[in-house]
Amino acid sequence: MKPIQVGLLGIGVVGSGTFNVLQRNQEEIKRRAGRGIEITMVADLNVARAQELVGPGVTVVSDARAVIANPDIDIVIELIGGYGIAKSLVLEAIAAGKHVVTANKALLAVHGTEIFAAASAKGVMVAFEAAVAGGIPIIKALREGLTANRIQWIAGIINGTTNFILSEMRDKGLDFGVVLKEAQALGYAEADPTFDIEGIDAAHKATLMSAIAFGVPVQFDKAYVEGITKLGAADIKYAEQLGYRIKLLGITKRRAADAAKGSSDGIELRVHPCLIPAKRLIANVEGAMNAVVVQGDAVGTTLYYGKGAGSEPTASAVIADLVDITRLHTADAAHRVPHLAFQPNAMSNLPVLPMSEVVTSYYLRLRVADETGVLTKVTGILAEAGISIDAVLQREADEISGEVSLGQVPQTDVIILTHDCVEACMNAAIAQMQALPSVLEPITRIRKEELA
Ligand code: HSE
Numbered sequence: 001m002k003p004i005q006v007g008l009l010g011i012g013v014v015g016s017g018t019f020n021v022l023q024r025n026q027e028e029i030k031r032r033a034g035r036g037i038e039i040t041m042v043a044d045l046n047v048a049r050a051q052e053l054v055g056p057g058v059t060v061v062s063d064a065r066a067v068i069a070n071p072d073i074d075i076v077i078e079l080i081g082g083y084g085i086a087k088s089l090v091l092e093a094i095a096a097g098k099h100v101v102t103a104n105k106a107l108l109a110v111h112g113t114e115i116f117a118a119a120s121a122k123g124v125m126v127a128f129e130a131a132v133a134g135g136i137p138i139i140k141a142l143r144e145g146l147t148a149n150r151i152q153w154i155a156g157i158i159n160g161t162t163n164f165i166l167s168e169m170r171d172k173g174l175d176f177g178v179v180l181k182e183a184q185a186l187g188y189a190e191a192d193p194t195f196d197i198e199g200i201d202a203a204h205k206a207t208l209m210s211a212i213a214f215g216v217p218v219q220f221d222k223a224y225v226e227g228i229t230k231l232g233a234a235d236i237k238y239a240e241q242l243g244y245r246i247k248l249l250g251i252t253k254r255r256a257a258d259a260a261k262g263s264s265d266g267i268e269l270r271v272h273p274c275l276i277p278a279k280r281l282i283a284n285v286e287g288a289m290n291a292v293v294v295q296g297d298a299v300g301t302t303l304y305y306g307k308g309a310g311s312e313p314t315a316s317a318v319i320a321d322l323v324d325i326t327r328l329h330t331a332d333a334a335h336r337v338p339h340l341a342f343q344p345n346a347m348s349n350l351p352v353l354p355m356s357e358v359v360t361s362y363y364l365r366l367r368v369a370d371e372t373g374v375l376t377k378v379t380g381i382l383a384e385a386g387i388s389i390d391a392v393l394q395r396e397a398d399e400i401s402g403e404v405s406l407g408q409v410p411q412t413d414v415i416i417l418t419h420d421c422v423e424a425c426m427n428a429a430i431a432q433m434q435a436l437p438s439v440l441e442p443i444t445r446i447r448k449e450e451l452a
Pocket of ligand 1: 158159160161162196201308309
């Protein structure tokens with residue numbers, strides 16, 4: 001059988017990795033797919049550079065629409081990124097009857113409902129293994145490997161840039177700004193790192209995992225997103241002393257209503273810095289690596305670890321999608337794996353809960369005047385709110401920060417770990433504690449997950 005022909009839109013880091021791995025492993029891939037898979041056409045604005053990368057045997061054009069219009073192309077790989085032209089091209093490729101492979105998490109997290117509906121109507125596949133956690137086959141695991149399970153929760157380190165920054169902050173005791181500059185110099189962080197450090201990239205990925213895990217539409221606009229920019233070295237150190245590490249986690253959970261906690265049925269979808277017990281495997285994922293923990297009712301806890309970015313790791317995921325499509329494109333559309341794991345007519349309308357209804361535990365740090373009765377007032381407010389305390393630590397403010405408060409009221413840091421409560425309840429308690437005259441600075445609140 002003649003090879004299936006693939007058109008590539010954008011030959012940057014991932015595109016060139018895809019081209020190279022397809023060439024290098026072509027025999028092995030053909031034995032698996034049942035026929036050869038060849039990139040025969042590439043669109044890139046820098047035609048000369050692209051032609052140099054792929055050699056004379058491949059047609060290179062500057063106009064992506066020429067690839068979509070080519071009747072010999074069966075699969076289009078979109079590696080342009082962003083919501084702009086990439087969205088138009090993906091929809092045009094679908095309309096032209098092409099199957100699409102994309103690494104574009106932003107596009108799918110925001111416009112996935114429209115794109116998957118268009119693909120289903122046209123009977124083509126949109127595959128996106130590379131969109132979440134790079135080379136880790138987490139989409140395949142959630143959609144197929146764990147299909148027997150009622151998935152309960154997912155928690156992942158799904159942004160390598162921020163994990164690198166947090167690892168460095170912990171190792172070297174440095175503050176965020178210093179490590180960000182180092183990460184940029186080393187190429188781990190982009191010149192404009194906003195999407196990574198503000199948690200947006202991780203929220204795109206968490207949104208996709210949530211949809212597949214629970215059979216709900218992609219709803220990035222409902223995700224709670226908080227990045228790592230406000231984290232201080234002191235909190236990382238205090239967390240360590242309490243047996244925890246701080247990681248930026250993408251979390252999604254199925255939640256049953258709990259009248260006692262005042263919470264309703266729904267799904268939690270959130271990205272924020274999080275304390276996790278240092279003894280958990282995922283707490284020990286360092287540098288730019290990614291890891292995802294999935295809890296299913298039958299399988300229990302499973303952990304997936306690997307490179308979340310980079311040329312060939314991401315190419316590995318892109319090519320896995322090419323092989324899937326090559327195997328399945330002649331199958332009746334009804335017998336293919338649904339885009340979001342659940343049949344389109346069996347999707348759930350379970351709502352994404354607002355952050356005020358999320359149930360979690362907390363790390364609080366209060367910079368207080370070191371005077372009699374402060375701790376009693378603080379713990380009294382928590383008790384009054386029905387929030388149970390798990391641990392308390394008190395440290396002289398200058399013990400960690402090196403600050404010396406000559407001539408001032410002696411200050412101390414009070415660190416409190418709580419048990420689970422509803423976020424709205426914690427918000428109210430924090431507002432009350434903040435109003436105490438002895439609380440000298442804005443209270444630091446970091447959420448905590450035991451991941452047990
Ligand atoms: N910028 C992402 C990260 C890689 O740092 O993990 C691509 O998703």
